[in-house]
Amino acid sequence: MPLNEKFLKPYNPQETEPRIYKLWENSGFFNPDNLPKSYKLKTKSFSIVMPPPNATGVLHMGHALGLTIEDILIRYKRMRGFKTLWLPGTDHAAIATQARVEKEIYKKEGKTRHHLGRQALLKRIDAFVEENRHTMTSQMKTMGASCDWSREAFTLDEPRNLAVRTMFKKMYDDGLIYRGRRIVNWDPKGQTTISDDEIVYQEEKTIFYYFKYGPFTIGTSRPETKFGDKYVVMHPDDKRYGKYQDGQKLELEWINGPITATVVKDKAVDMEFGSGVMTITPWHDTADFDIAERHKLDKEQIIDERGKLLPIAGEFAGMKIADARAKVVEKLRAKGLVAKEEPYTHNLATAERTGGIIEPQVKLQWFVDVNKKFKIKSSKLKGIKSGSETSLKEIMRQAVASGEIKIIPEHFEKTYFHWIENLRDWCVSRQIWYGHRIPVWYHEPKCVPRAGHESDIEKCKEIIVAGEKPRCEFCDAEFIQDPDTLDTWFSSGLWTFSTLGWPAFAETATAGKPGPENDLANYHPTDVLETGYEILFFWVARMILISGYALGQIPFHTVYLHGTVRDAKGRKMSKSLGNGIDPIDVAKKFGADAGRMALIIGNTPGTDTNISEDKIRGYKHFGNKLWNIARFILENTEGVSHEENFEKYADRDAKLLAEAQNLLTDVTKDFEACRFYLAAEKLYHYVWHEFADKIIEESKTIIKSGDEKEKSSRRQFLLRTLEQLLKALHPFIPFVTEEIWSLWHQPTANRQPLTAKSNLLMIQEWPIAGSTE
């Protein structure tokens, strides 16, 4: 059999891709500890920790793009001889997942989480997540992801939980985590607090009311919150109200009868807006809360956690706020207190996950203090010395400002700094059940010391931060764990090192030694973090914060931000539009290689990209083109062995060879600069329009009628260039290149393997040597 008969048919990705993936997986080479001795291993490592996709469903095109970029980097670096680790994982995505399962249970069984109870709900969620994780893992394999499955992690598994508990305690002990009564974003629908970043604003057309409030006219868009308003605030410089003194008391008629109001002067009031006078509702408004804090004013809760009015509302108590608004206005109107109404448009805060309308509430929550100065024990961060005084905000700023972390594309650095400047303390507690439970225990009931310990009451701790349930030394009371869980981004913030053996091996990890227990020394800081620009703040910044604080290290050197994948017309892919493309369907229809190529070409970092089936089809054709190029070359070089050090090239071939080397050098530079879109396009263009259209065309004549020297020179050129192109294309289209490689190097009657060390293409040496990194 002269040529493998597979070449007689068009390339078949559906048959090939799963088979090739198994070949790779069975080789063990995804695990850097298993790379063969023949492999010219550098001592330097290269590592990426995969951004864990949410375990809420299936992978979409955005994941496919991320995975492709990461796999390109990993395969490239592996071929360059780095000890290359790509560590995969999934995210428990606390709120999103719990909301999803709760919704499903409610739909099917009409039960809420309160019917089920904590343990039962968690069991249901675990089952749901387990199934999704399995699906997602197999999808990643379909896409060709060459990650080390032996190190797979989950943000909520035992090692990650240990990391989270340890970190929480460390930050608490350092005074960087505190419990405080602060105004938070309360989602009445999800019954939880959410972070600022989880809010989406929706434009709402409403009415802006002016009410008579004693001698003043106050403006508000929320009459239903005004029951407890007993402070009237104006700017200290506002001449219109100069005759009123700060602290002055006034008797006036209000919603439910006469009240005593107090004048407060504060610069937060905008003299230009409304009447320049407002009353405040500190319990339910951030700005009002701040004013109340500054002047040490009373704060009263008006609305409960379910969005209903409390007894302070008098006759309106128990009413939903949405219903109360009109009623309150009606009553004020009847009392002759409505001065004016005008149409008004503002932004309504809603919860991203549940769609609930945010009602700010004052609550006891756990916060990470981003401004507090502390002494960092050991720091390798540029510009922050061990033992120096710094703050979490400063760590975040400095890591990027010093150039130690580079963000691609660069202009996102500006966005990053802008965000840090406006950053406030990070509320990390969530009132949901799914997630890392806050490792805090409360002494309840209060300590009643056993006989003989009465004098120890002073030493008894009411709050203990610990992983395990503590015991009181002096009495028999139980400690009760805080019912809340942690913001999912807290555990995500530890991801680059909780996956590499922190804290279990933090002290013992040794660089240069193989094995997961040494990963922290071998692979941290990681090299590249590849993710979507939309989670720059949520996640990237938090990783920099936590890694900088706990390890005194940056979590990664380079941040590569990809854009959103949209449909052919530039619309977001969504279920309601029905315009989504499923990466698994793509693999089935066109092959994963085609999908990868289509996602990469024309896609610059930080910019959204449009994709259509037409585009993907085009790259399926490319795979087939390459297949046929290989077929032609192998058919026409039967019995010819590829001499790696062939020197007797004809002039024409020497020139072509130099051109090919230039291209490969150029492409290598693009790889180093993360310009994958350019590298792929250049290779595509060369393969199709130079190598195939021109070089192979003219080779037909040479092979048919050239002299012996010309023929052998051309044959060597073709073999050599094919080999190099397969290598250079492998990171982009790993399946078809590997398949061609394996067919080529299968020993047959007429063909010997390329070299004795022939093995999988994925661990061959990159065609361009030398130090370009």
Added chain:
RNA sequence: GGGCGGUUAGCUCAGUUGGUAGAGCGCGUCGUUGACGUCGAUGAGGUCAGAGGUUCGAAUCCUCUACCGCCCACCA
């Protein structure tokens, strides 16, 4: 309100440090039984949003304008 992008061929987009505009798809014409019809050859098509400036030279740098998009923000 603040910040950040974008505006290049019919469509979707590249254009890395300034050196007389590129790709894919689509379109026109022609061709080809053995690498490939998932093909080949060839062609049409752009005052690079507009104005001004810097420069020997600008799609690329600077300023302004217009339109589009995204992010952030406690104007009650």
